[in-house]
Amino acid sequence: MKLERTELSLIGVAIAIAILAQFSPNWLVFTLTLAISTALVVMGVVMLMRAGLVSFGQGLFYCLGGYAVGLGGRFLGITDALVLVGLGVVVTTVVAMILGLLMTRYREIFFAMLSLAFSMILYGILVKSHGLGSTDGFGVVDWTLLGFTPGDGQATTTALMLALVLALAIALFLNRYFKSSIGLACEAIRENEVRVEYMGISHRKVLYINYVLAAAVGSVGGSMTALAAGHVDPTMAYWTISGEFVFIAILGGTGHVAAPFIAALIFTLVRTYAVELAPNAWQMILGIVLLLIILFLPKGIWSLFTRKKGAAS
Amino acid sequence: MTEILRTEGLSRYFGAVTAAEDINVTISEGEIVGVIGANGAGKTTFINMVTGYLPPSQGTIAFDGSPIKGMGPRKLMRKGLARSFQIPQLFLELPVIDNLAIALSAAEHRQFQMIRPVRTPERIKAADEILEQMNINHYRDEMVTAMPQGARKLLDIAIAMLGNPRMLLLDEPTSGVSMEEKYTLMDTVMEAVRQRGLTVLFVEHDMEIVQRYVSRILAFASGEVIKDGPVDEVLADAKVQELVTGKHHRTPEKEGDA
């Protein structure tokens, strides 16, 4: 299998981050892990957007991934991080396979609203689950990774390494996926469903596969957030969190597999400062930036990169 | 000649409105059949029923000897029945080459492949061939939005042909195309059709185009086939002249022809 340029760059950046992380302060390592995890959920939103669908409920899968880690550790006695992430993917995939049967019938605002409703159902259940700490959520058990038990102060870095590896694998896959038959079929559905059907392609099947994959990827993001933060709570499924994912997806644009990572990093870093400096203006900043992007950079910040490239050549 | 399409008593009602009434047509393999009629006469309703876009209210349709009524466009495509559209149905924000590559991957039943790129060397070659044949190869890497209407029509027809159909329904291939371009466009299309040995059902308003390219005509008026036969015979028919060709009535479309 020959690697193309994007793939080499992705691997290079991942290695560079892994090395730099060894010399970085803990808060930065933690922020990076959160940004990567967030980017994975956003990746799911982007996958749907490429097919013309906007999900205001991707938090559902984010939350399922997170709670799978929390519950798997607490009730099943699983401590291995990879197994926990895997558990999240399995649970999420099963849920998405059921919901997908209904969701693929909807487009536009109906898809947006229905996805929102499903994530709010999970939120509603979790908030009322007193055994799981209701609105406070609960802590994630101390985890191990392939037999290695991270000692004091090592957990953050270990979580980042795991997130990096998983994110790299997913990014490499999606980079190919976006250019594959089904990846293009998704874009084709966004552009013209009638023609897709007259080509002999089932749009429901394409959308279904895409929906389930997007959910699974989102669940990895949720699981990694839970492992890194050591805590899960129902707000993971609250619709405003899903709204943030949509925001980041639009910020980055759907043009490149790296865009969600860059956008998520910017988002996470800015939030770290904004929440301290202007706690009551953070959402306002988000709203204004969102409007500015829609007006002036409809393809997201990634279009800035491609534009520059075009100008240089 | 072997029969490829047969409709019996095909009708479609929209509430109290009759869009198509008792259409009985048999088409043989390799025929090029023109479908004429004023707007609202039932041409598009007929095409839409045959291609699975609109379920008939009554009657049967058989393609290649087996009943196809109730099948959706996807199944019909798989059986070898393809169509083009009056308004080209294309993926506007994708490059022309990808429009074709997707069609090819679907024709190979490989539409769910996740890792292999849609642009394989074989597909690119096949796409280039048809682009060249259709004479639109200079748009190869452009977005469809950059194409003029005539080129879009050709791309739309090219996509329909890539599914390896046995029968092709062309829905007003020259509408929206300038007078000068019409004949070159039709020459290109018919050459490709002949090369592939396709059976063609061809809706058209322009009688000169019809006369030049088809061997048989179905004339529609108020939802019914009023005349079916060789070109000269149909065009000489008094009723056809009165209802279809005499004056080009341009009444507003009533049945979703668009």
Place this chain on the structure above:
Amino acid sequence: MLTVWAILIDGFIYASWLFLVAAGLTVIYGVMRILNMAHGSLYALGAYAAASALGWYYAQGGDQLWIAFAIIAVSAILIGAISGLIIERGLLRLMYGRDEILMLIITFAVLLILEDVMKLVWGTTPYFAWQPYAAMGRFNIDVLTVSQYDLLVMALSVVIGLGLWFWLERTNMGKILRSIIHDREVSEAMGVNVRRMFTITFMIGATLGAIAGGVTAPIISVVPGIGVEVIVLAFAVVVTGGLGSITGAAVGAVIVGLARATSIHTMPELELFIIYAVMATVLVFRPHGLFGLAAARKI
């Protein structure tokens, strides 16, 4: 049996509140095809305006109930109409003709902005305006206590529902709006000032949201985030009933209201779950809601 009565009473009280909250949302969608995510923020604005105005009135030593109601009405209508005007003229107008889904995201941006505007104006400490609610008193049906204020909300809801029906079905402007709903281009060609109609519709929808907030202010503590919570309820109601339909919003409100009341009196832990479960169930069988029209596909 008592539970059944309790469910019916609570259910209809809740339903009338839901209808108040959802009416503006569905009117705006019906005419303008904009699903306004910021509708909850207009509700919150109305609540804040009413709560702070009432607070001022009672701090002055006021104790007249009818003045309190007038204050609620005036403050909610003022803030709703003004914010509606600003949002429509200042922002939405620039975006007409875009995708419905993009409009949804744009109104999401408006929601984010308004949430913080309210925090900056009113701070984060709760506002209380319970006086009118308490002053109305309560009465008993058997052992069930019903607040008279809730009955007033119910009456208001009926009045607004009938008013909207009259406006859309019986007035000249309603006729024009229905022609816009039917075919925007044709109405425009026939000389209808669509932009002006949109401005008026959005202001009315926004005002309805603010009124819902205003009348709710005496029942709740007005804090940041109430709008965000309310909007998802309103969504559930209008999607269940069918987007854009007033009748749908009313029926949706009754269904959701009764479902929630049933849950609260029998299985309280399922309260939130049940609302969305109802919505999802309806959508499984009626993809566009009970009174929604399926969008026609076009070739």
